[in-house]
Amino acid sequence: xxxxxxxxxxxxxxxxxxxxxxxxxVVVALLVAWLAAAGASSHFVNPRxxxxxxxxxxxxxxxxxxxxxxxxxxxxGIVLGVIFAVMKMSSNVVLAAVSxxxxxxxxxxxxxxxxxxxxxxVPAVFHELALGVPFTHVVFFSMxxxxxxxxxxxxxxxxxxxxGAYMAExxxxxxxxxxxxxxxxxxxxxxxxxxxxRRIVLPQAMRVIIPPIGNEFISMLKTSSLASVVTxxxxxxxxxxxxxxxxxxxxxxxxxxxxxxxxxxxxxxxQYYVEKRFARGTSRAERETPWSNLVRNIVxxxx
Amino acid sequence: xxxxxxxxxxxxxxxxxxHKRFGRLEVLRGIDLAVRPREVMMxxxxxxxxxxxxxRCINHLEKINAGRIWVDGELVGYRQVGSTLYELNEHExxxxxxxxxxxxxxxxxxxxxTALQNVIEAPMLVKRTAxxxxxxxxxxxxxxxxxxxxxxxxxxxxxxxxxxxxAIARALAMDPKLMLFDEPTSALDPELVGEVLAVMRxxxxxxxxxxxxxxxxxxxxxxxxxxxxxxxGVVVEEGPPAEVLTNPKQERTRGFLAxxx
Ligand SMILES: Nc1ncnc2c1ncn2[C@@H]1O[C@H](COP(=O)(O)OP(=O)(O)OP(=O)(O)O)[C@@H](O)[C@H]1O
Ligand SMILES: [Mg+2]
Numbered sequence: 001x002x003x004x005x006x007x008x009x010x011x012x013x014x015x016x017x018x019x020x021x022x023x024x025x026v027v028v029a030l031l032v033a034w035l036a037a038a039g040a041s042s043h044f045v046n047p048r049x050x051x052x053x054x055x056x057x058x059x060x061x062x063x064x065x066x067x068x069x070x071x072x073x074x075x076x077g078i079v080l081g082v083i084f085a086v087m088k089m090s091s092n093v094v095l096a097a098v099s100x101x102x103x104x105x106x107x108x109x110x111x112x113x114x115x116x117x118x119x120x121x122v123p124a125v126f127h128e129l130a131l132g133v134p135f136t137h138v139v140f141f142s143m144x145x146x147x148x149x150x151x152x153x154x155x156x157x158x159x160x161x162x163x164g165a166y167m168a169e170x171x172x173x174x175x176x177x178x179x180x181x182x183x184x185x186x187x188x189x190x191x192x193x194x195x196x197x198r199r200i201v202l203p204q205a206m207r208v209i210i211p212p213i214g215n216e217f218i219s220m221l222k223t224s225s226l227a228s229v230v231t232x233x234x235x236x237x238x239x240x241x242x243x244x245x246x247x248x249x250x251x252x253x254x255x256x257x258x259x260x261x262x263x264x265x266x267x268x269x270x271q272y273y274v275e276k277r278f279a280r281g282t283s284r285a286e287r288e289t290p291w292s293n294l295v296r297n298i299v300x301x302x303x
Numbered sequence: 304x305x306x307x308x309x310x311x312x313x314x315x316x317x318x319x320x321x322h323k324r325f326g327r328l329e330v331l332r333g334i335d336l337a338v339r340p341r342e343v344m345m346x347x348x349x350x351x352x353x354x355x356x357x358x359r360c361i362n363h364l365e366k367i368n369a370g371r372i373w374v375d376g377e378l379v380g381y382r383q384v385g386s387t388l389y390e391l392n393e394h395e396x397x398x399x400x401x402x403x404x405x406x407x408x409x410x411x412x413x414x415x416x417t418a419l420q421n422v423i424e425a426p427m428l429v430k431r432t433a434x435x436x437x438x439x440x441x442x443x444x445x446x447x448x449x450x451x452x453x454x455x456x457x458x459x460x461x462x463x464x465x466x467x468x469x470a471i472a473r474a475l476a477m478d479p480k481l482m483l484f485d486e487p488t489s490a491l492d493p494e495l496v497g498e499v500l501a502v503m504r505x506x507x508x509x510x511x512x513x514x515x516x517x518x519x520x521x522x523x524x525x526x527x528x529x530x531x532x533x534x535x536g537v538v539v540e541e542g543p544p545a546e547v548l549t550n551p552k553q554e555r556t557r558g559f560l561a562x563x564x
Contacts, residue, residue, distance in 0.1 A: 190401025
C-alpha cells in the first residue's frame with residue numbers, strides 16, 4: 001500500500017501482524033467444534049423432549065411466575081431502595097444508622113439464606129402475625145404465620161428485601177451525583193427538603209440510576225430461580241418438578257435455560273432502548289448497539 | 304440571647320455583629336450592614352472574603368454563629384413572640400426564604416425542566432398557585448427578560464446569558480421583596496454579560512431591593528446606590544459608588560481596586 005506522507009515522498013505502510021491472535025482463534029474454534037461434536041454424539045440431550053417441554057403449560061406457568069416475582073421483587077426493591085437511600089443520607093443519626101445496618105446485613109448475607117430464613121425460620125419462631133399497638137395487648141388483626149408465609153410471600157420478602165439493600169446504594173449514588181447547587185436553588189425558592197427531593201433531586205438522579213436498575217433486573221430474572229428452594233412455582237421449580245417424575249433432568253434444565261436466555265435477551269434489548277432515552281447526549285449511548293449491550297450483560301458474571 | 308428591640312421595617316436587611324465559622328475557619332467576623340427598601344447595594348471584595356457566605360446567611364442557607372440578621376423587620380431563623388424567640392421549623396423557614404430571590408453564579412437552573420417549567424415550579428409547589436395563573440405570570444416574566452420565545456427550551460439549549468435571565472425570571476416568579484445576586488455574570492462569556500446586566504438594571508429601576516456581589520465595577524458605579532467593600536470577613540469601607548470606587552479611604556480598598564481594574 002502506498003501512502004503519500006509528504007509531497008514527493010511515498011512510503012509503504014505495513015500493518016502490525018497479529019500472529020498470536022490468529023493462532024488463539026484457531027485453537028478456540030477447534031475446542032468449540034470438539035465440544036459440539038461430543039455433545040451431539042453423546043445423545044445426552046434429546047432434542048425432541050426439549051422441544052416438547054418448551055411450551056408445556058407447567059413450564060409456561062413457571063415462566064409467568066418468574067416474570068411476576070422478578071418484577072414484584074424489583075418494585076419492592078426500588079421502593080425500599082429509595083427509602084433507605086434517603087434515610088442513609090439523613091442528618092438524623094438514628095435513621096442513618098438503621099439504614100446502614102439494613103444495607104450491611106442484607107448485602108452481607110446470601111439471598112439463599114435469607115429466602116430459607118423467611119420461609120422456614122420465621123414461621124418456626126413466630127407462630128402468629130399480628131397487627132396492633134406495640135407494647136400493648138391491642139390487636140387489630142392476626143393470622144397464623146404459616147398461612148401468611150406462603151412460598152410467594154417468602155420469595156417476595158427474600159428477593160425484595162435483598163434487592164432493596166443493593167438498590168439503596170444505587171439510588172444513593174444517583175442522588176450524590178446531582179449537583180449541590182440544585183438543592184440550594186430549590187431551597188432558595190422556598191421548597192422544603194421533601195419537595196426538593198421529589199421534584200428536583202430524584203428526577204435528575206434517575207439518569208444515573210436507570211442503567212444499573214436494568215442490570216439489577218436482568219440479574220433478578222436469574223436470581224429468582226433461588227425461589228425454587230422455598231417451593232415457589234417459578235421456572236426452575238416447575239422444571240425440577242417435571243424431571244423428578246420423568247427423569248429427563250438435562251432436557252428440562254435445557255428448557256429452563258432456553259427460557260432464561262430468552263428473558264435476559266429481551267430484557268437486555270429493552271434496557272438498551274431505555275438507557276438510550278435517559279442518556280441522550282452522552283457518548284456511551286451512541287457507541288453501544290443492542291448487540292454490544294447484550295454481550296456486555298452476558299459476559300458480566302453474576303455479581 | 305436577650306430580647307431584641309422590636310424592629311420597624313425601616314430596613315429591608317439589617318445585620319448586626321454577624322459571625323460565621325466553618326469549623327476553625329472564621330469566615331464572617333462581625334458584619335454590620337443595613338439596606339433600605341428599594342436600595343441597590345453592591346458588595347465587592349477579594350475571593351474568600353465571605354461575600355457569598357454573607358448572602359447565604361441572609362436567606363438562612365447558612366446558620367450564623369453569633370449576631371443577628373433581620374429581613375423586613377423579621378429576625379432570620381426565628382419567630383418572636385413577646386420577648387421569646389422560637390427557632391423556625393423547616394416549613395416556616397422555607398416560607399421566609401420564598402420571599403427572598405437568589406441568583407447564582409452558575410445559574411442552577413433545573414436541567415430536567417424547560418425554561419417555563421423552571422419558572423412555574425416554585426409558585427405552583429410552594430405558593431400553590433393554579434397552573435394557568437402560574438403559566439401566565441411566567442410568560443410575562445420571560446417576556447420581561449427578553450426570552451418569551453425560549454419558554455419551551457431546556458437549559459442545555461440556552462446560552463449562559465439566556466440561562467441566567469431565566470434564573471432571574473424564576474426568582475421573580477415568587478414575587479420576592481429582596482433579590483440576592485451572587486456574581487451573576489462571573490460564569491459568562493464577556494459578550495453575554497451585557498444582556499444580564501441590562502435585566503438587572505431594569506429591575507433596579509423598577510424599585511427592587513437588591514444586594515449584588517459583583518466584579519463589574521462599571522455596573523456597580525452606575526446602578527448601585529451604595530458600594531460595600533468586604534475583606535477578611537469584615538466590612539472595610541462603604542459609601543456611595545463614586546466615593547468608594549474613585550476615592551477609597553482605606554488602603555485595602557485601594558489595593559483591591561488597583562488589582563482588579
Ligand atoms: N461550606 C463551607 N465549608 C467550609 N468552608 C467554606 C464553606 N463555604 C465557604 N467556605 C470558606 O469560606 C471562605 C469564604 O467563602 P465565600 O464563598 O463566602 O467567599 P467569597 O467572598 O464569596 O469568594 P469568591 O469571590 O471566591 O466567591 C472561603 O475560604 C471558603 O473556602
Ligand atoms: Mg462567592
